[in-house]
Amino acid sequence: MSTTNNTVQLAVERYLNQRRRLGFELSFTGQQLMRFARYADARGHRGPLTLKLQLDWAREHVKRTGLVTWARRLEVVRPFAAYYRQFQPDTEIPDLHTFGPGHRRLAPHIYTRQEVCDLLEQAGRLPPLDGLRPATYRTLFGLIATVGLRLSEALNLRDGDVDLRRACLTVRHTKFNKSRCLPLHSSAVQALNEYRQLRDRRIETRADMPFFVSQSGCALPKRTVQDVFVQLRRQLAWQARGDYPHPRIQDLRHSFAVARLLRWYETGETVDHAVLWLCTYLGHASISDTYWYLSGTPELMAVVGAKFECFALEEVRHA
Numbered sequence: 284m285s286t287t288n289n290t291v292q293l294a295v296e297r298y299l300n301q302r303r304r305l306g307f308e309l310s311f312t313g314q315q316l317m318r319f320a321r322y323a324d325a326r327g328h329r330g331p332l333t334l335k336l337q338l339d340w341a342r343e344h345v346k347r348t349g350l351v352t353w354a355r356r357l358e359v360v361r362p363f364a365a366y367y368r369q370f371q372p373d374t375e376i377p378d379l380h381t382f383g384p385g386h387r388r389l390a391p392h393i394y395t396r397q398e399v400c401d402l403l404e405q406a407g408r409l410p411p412l413d414g415l416r417p418a419t420y421r422t423l424f425g426l427i428a429t430v431g432l433r434l435s436e437a438l439n440l441r442d443g444d445v446d447l448r449r450a451c452l453t454v455r456h457t458k459f460n461k462s463r464c465l466p467l468h469s470s471a472v473q474a475l476n477e478y479r480q481l482r483d484r485r486i487e488t489r490a491d492m493p494f495f496v497s498q499s500g501c502a503l504p505k506r507t508v509q510d511v512f513v514q515l516r517r518q519l520a521w522q523a524r525g526d527y528p529h530p531r532i533q534d535l536r537h538s539f540a541v542a543r544l545l546r547w548y549e550t551g552e553t554v555d556h557a558v559l560w561l562c563t564y565l566g567h568a569s570i571s572d573t574y575w576y577l578s579g580t581p582e583l584m585a586v587v588g589a590k591f592e593c594f595a596l597e598e599v600r601h602a
Contacts, residue, residue, distance in 0.1 A: 291328060292320035298366050315359040331373035332364050338377065351389060351526075354382040389526035391537040393578050398521065399428045399535070405515045415485045415498050420511055422478040423495050423503075427532065429471045431539030431565055433457065434532050438503055440494040445479070447472050454566065463566050508532070525578075540565065540576040 295316045302309055322340045323332075341356040357377050368374040394402075406420040427437050436454050444453040450472050455462045467475070479494075486500035493502040512532050521530050540561060547557045562573040 290320070291323040291332075292317065294367060294370075295320040295363065298363055312359050315356065316363055319356075319360050319363075331371040332367055332375060334375040334377055337364065337375070338381070341382070350382045357381060388575065390578060392521075392523050392525040392527065392530040392534040393541050394428070394530070394535060394538040398519075398530075399425075399538070401519055402428075402515060405518055406511075409511070409515075415482060415496075418478055418481050419495055419497070419503070420508075420515075422474055423508070424512070424532075424535070425474055426471065428535045428539060429468065430465055431536045431543075433536060433566075434505060434508065436566075438493070438495060438505060438508065442479075442488075442492050442494050445475060445494050447476050447479070457566055458568075461566055461568070463563065465564060536565070537576050537578065540573070541578055544577060545582055 299309055299313050299316065319337075319340050322343065323336060326336075328336060337357070337360050340360070341353045357379065361377055361379060364374055364376045368376065403421050403425050406424055407417045409417040409420055411417075423437055426432060427434065430452075432454065436457050439457075440452065440454070444455065446452065447467075450467045450469070451464050452467060453462065453464050482496060485498070486496060492500070495503050497503055497507075509532065513529075516530060523529050525534070527534075543561055544554065544558070547554050558570065558573060562570050565573060565576070567573050
């Protein structure tokens with residue numbers, strides 16, 4: 284089969300179809316490869332894939348995350364280049380280590396308590412002020428920050444999953460196909476109850492409806508929520524403190540994990556055991572996934588440093 288007269292996009296589609304028939308899902312990979320294909324086709328590329336084309340695409344529109352994102356893009360395009368080489372023998376395959384490892388941990392933005400309060404206050408000012416929309420986004424972002432949910436988990440909550448009488452919510456069939464029941468603080472119960480009452484006055488309720496809804500009563504699209512967050516972030520003029528270009532919704536989950544760990548240190552909990560609770564609460568398949576979420580903030584390191592100093596002094600006394 285020759286690809287000389289075909290677009291790169293058609294070649295990518297054939298590659299993805301072939302791999303998916305073998306059982307590979309390739310969701311993220313498929314999205315990235317289609318972006319590469321559109322990039323190549325927009326430049327009128329035909330024939331063998333050149334190293335320059337692949338490296339230029341990997342580096343396109345990337346600023347703060349730099350080498351890590353470049354390396355991850357190469358990881359995606361490299362197997363496709365090997366496949367494409369069957370039909371265009373002069374296709375060049377990039378070295379996997381051109382930009383270094385692609386799975387280094389990027390430091391997230393850990394929100395301060397004030398930043399979270401500012402976010403919720405700004406969300407409460409969304410237009411129309413007398414509509415359901417500001418309450419929806421204020422409660423949604425507040426729940427993510429308070430409980431450490433993934434955005435998809437919060438948006439997929441059904442009304443029946445939120446049991447305010449028992450002060451808990453059920454997160455169903457999420458990442459790793461796991462479900463979990465999460466206890467809620469009284470302040471979260473109050474906020475969710477106020478939102479539910481307002482929502483039920485504004486829209487027609489129905490069985491198995493989403494907990495968070497748009498003004499028309501429909502489920503909130505993830506893309507729309509992300510766009511609203513970007514709008515709020517710009518209005519608040521935050522400066523990123525992590526390795527990403529801007530603070531993200533996902534960083535609220537990271538911030539929850541760090542705040543919880545800090546609280547345990549302050550109250551004298553046995554952190555080694557408590558982290559196992561956090562692993563379950565966050566819905567992780569492995570404890571290593573939970574450690575991935577933890578960052579050494581100045582507040583956390585000050586507490587840890589003080590505890591280590593006490594430990595070291597005690598060891599000296601008994602020496």
